[in-house]
Amino acid sequence: MAEKLHPKIDHGLPKESASFSGGTLVCLCTSKPVKVKIKGQIAHNHACGCTKCWKPDGAIFSVVAVTPHENVTVTENGDKLKVVDPSALILRHACTQCGVHMYGPVERDHAFKGLDFIHPERFEEDGWSPPGFAAFVSSVIESGVDPGRMAGIRAQLKAAGLEPYDCLNPVLMDVLATFAAKKSGALPA
Structure with a gap:
């Protein structure tokens, strides 16, 4: 069973779509x-299996992407947003009524600083870049999820064209490692 x-x-x-130039994310209210x-x-x-990301009802994974912080503007009913966990790296701003995470900036010193995490399935518009891998x-x-289901879950992800990783994909892991190496002095800044 799938x-x-x-x-x-x-x-x-x-x-x-090559013509996608952005759009509007809308919560469930x-x-x-x-x-x-x-x-x-x-x-x-990417598909994300972490326990922090918002997931639609019944879904095992979230779908989450990034965009530069300067590309994010709350246009309506921002008074309904609240940060889920102020101590987390990703400051997930969720609707206090329906619970959807609308955007999550990374503000502290980190390789992802300046990026906002979003759930693109909340776009009103089509044409956004699809998931390219599965993380965590x-x-x-x-x-x-019962550990006995994991082989089937990984097989289903691969069949959908999403390589499963138990961290991020190699490109993003290289970004994180490069940031750490520059910060420690192992690589020139």
Whole structure:
């Protein structure tokens, strides 16, 4: 039986459009929804199994991407947003009524500083870059997934075209390691 990984994976990955220049993320509220304008195409979109990211009901994974912080503007009902965990690296701003994480800036000294994490399936528009890999796959066990299901979950991710990693993909791991090496002096800054 197929797992419910995420609606944007289970029903086929969305199609990217070269003409996509951004759009509006909308929370789940039917009255006074929070709206966040995103300028430009997103980057590093992936399925995420961590226990911190917002997931649609019944989904094992979230779908999350990044965009530069300067490309994010709250346009409606920002008074409904609250940071989920002020001590976390990603300051996830969630709607206090429906719970959707609308954007999450990284503000502290980190390789991802200046980026905001978003859930692109909340775009009103189509054409955003689809997920390209799966990260923190083993972490779904921490959310209650039986470890015996993991081989099937990994196989299903691969069949969808998403290479499963138990951390980030190699490109992003290299970014993190380079940042750490420059900070420690092992590489020139």
